[in-house]
Amino acid sequence: MDGSVPREALKRLDVFVGEWVVESDFPGLAAPAGRSVFEWALDGRFLVQRSEIPVPEAPESTAIVATDPQTGAYTQHYFDSRGVVRLYAMTFADGVWRLLRETPDFSPLAFRQRFTGLVADAGDTIHGTWETSPADGPAAWEQDFTLTYRRSR
Template identity: 30%
Template sequence: MDPDATEPVIGPRARIPNPALQSLAFLVGDWRTTGRHPALPGRTVGGRTSFTWHEGGAFLLVRTHVDESGFPDGMAIIGSDNGSGRLVMVYFDEREVSRIYAVVVGGQHTVTWSRDDPTIAQTVTIRAEADGTLISTGPITEHGGPWGADLSQVFHRIR
């Protein structure tokens, strides 16, 4: 029982690592980001991202911030579906935008999340480099138009 609560904690036995998410462990930590976006040619934008285990590792929580107006603060939670063998991400940001992404883990510490929707489709791939940094890249398209570059970032571990 939680000493500050009058009721027992609900579901404590489920607060355990989800084996389906263990391949994402390379992301866990707090990161300082630098990046480029086609809407800001020649400029580097900073920010922060954190990946933390949630509920003992049952889920992976993602929080993002870019130090530039026009880029929303966001958060997401990644979980799994044993029946289909799929990973999914549910995203939400300060604009009240909510999206679902398919998540695919590749070999050698690579993860891709993608969304195929007629209004906005995008893919983000993050890969770990030998020096411990993470690199993210990915294309985006809006309303079925041509695919183009989206925000690309380099993640430097803070902790």
């Protein structure tokens, strides 16, 4: 394998690279804007996202996106200031960014999670929604909170 599959897959993520102001809408909670930075690491083999929202209920986080060397499929490795570690299956196609967690990994699966973000304004805005569903039984998705990323540079 010459590495072209994962490199091409990662190149599609260039739209994320930069600094973003993050506006959040948590039900029942007034949250000031936060910040998220996406940057390449280790010779462009991984996309790293660092996020902070100045609200105690919203932990600081670091996420690392990697690709499968055979298929180019994305996996997001998530870590936060609470000590939570999770794996998300990730897709990015046609301006739609999706994250999905439906099975236990490094932490118990108390609930399923998914995120859908729509890239707009020539790549300068991402409107996203996090949803949850009970871990047992059929998936009945309910909105958890929304995030809007606005490129600041």
